[in-house]
Amino acid sequence: MGQDRRMLTASAIRCLSAADAPRLADLMTAYRRAMSGPAEAMTPEQATPLIERAVSDPDLLLLGADHGGALAGFALAFDLPEIISGSRAGQLDDLFVMPEARGSGLARALIGQLTEIGTARGWTHLRWLVPQDNLTAQRLYQSIADPAPWDSFRIELSQRRSI
Numbered sequence: 315m316g317q318d319r320r321m322l323t324a325s326a327i328r329c330l331s332a333a334d335a336p337r338l339a340d341l342m343t344a345y346r347r348a349m350s351g352p353a354e355a356m357t358p359e360q361a362t363p364l365i366e367r368a369v370s371d372p373d374l375l376l377l378g379a380d381h382g383g384a385l386a387g388f389a390l391a392f393d394l395p396e397i398i399s400g401s402r403a404g405q406l407d408d409l410f411v412m413p414e415a416r417g418s419g420l421a422r423a424l425i426g427q428l429t430e431i432g433t434a435r436g437w438t439h440l441r442w443l444v445p446q447d448n449l450t451a452q453r454l455y456q457s458i459a460d461p462a463p464w465d466s467f468r469i470e471l472s473q474r475r476s477i
Contacts, residue, residue: 326380326420327427330368330388334378335361337385345410349445364390375404377427379411379420387411389424396438404432406442421454 330338335358342356368376372393379387389409396403406428411420425440432440443466444451469475 327423328378328380330365330376330378332362332365334385335365338365338388341385341388341410341412344412345408375428375431377424379424381415381418381420386415387420387424389428391428393435399438401436401438404428404437404440406440409442422458425458
């Protein structure tokens with residue numbers, strides 16, 4: 315049964331096009347709010363350049379996940395040089411599925427599609443970050459991936475301290 319669900323949702327994963335800008339803007343707004351980002355709504359005019367760049371830049375991957383006849387999730391990833399191996403790796407930067415579509419296998423299918431792309435491109439691995447308090451996402455990721463052997467740090471540039 316799980317295999318069938320993965321096959322069904324995998325067929326719902328696709329690259330986004332300009333026609334997806336209004337719905338992507340809605341998804342980006344929901345994602346920002348879920349991540350405690352700015353509350354103002356994203357617009358299709360803000361989503362369009364991201365889609366256009368993904369269409370023209372093979373190192374930027376923007377995938378959408380359809381569910382119930384509508385775009386219900388997205389993944390933004392990068393194809394990057396990987397110095398340690400001398401090869402390339404994938405960096406999943408953002409992944410979001412609307413609450414009403416969670417549990418449908420879309421997040422798993424988005425990551426599955428990225429691993430297929432990465433395998434075809436010769437990536438050594440696909441890596442991503444997950445908020446420490448997102449236990450639902452962590453459970454999914456623990457079922458499909460191994461924990462990375464490093465910690466994550468960031469510098470808030472708007473509040474930058476001396477280095």
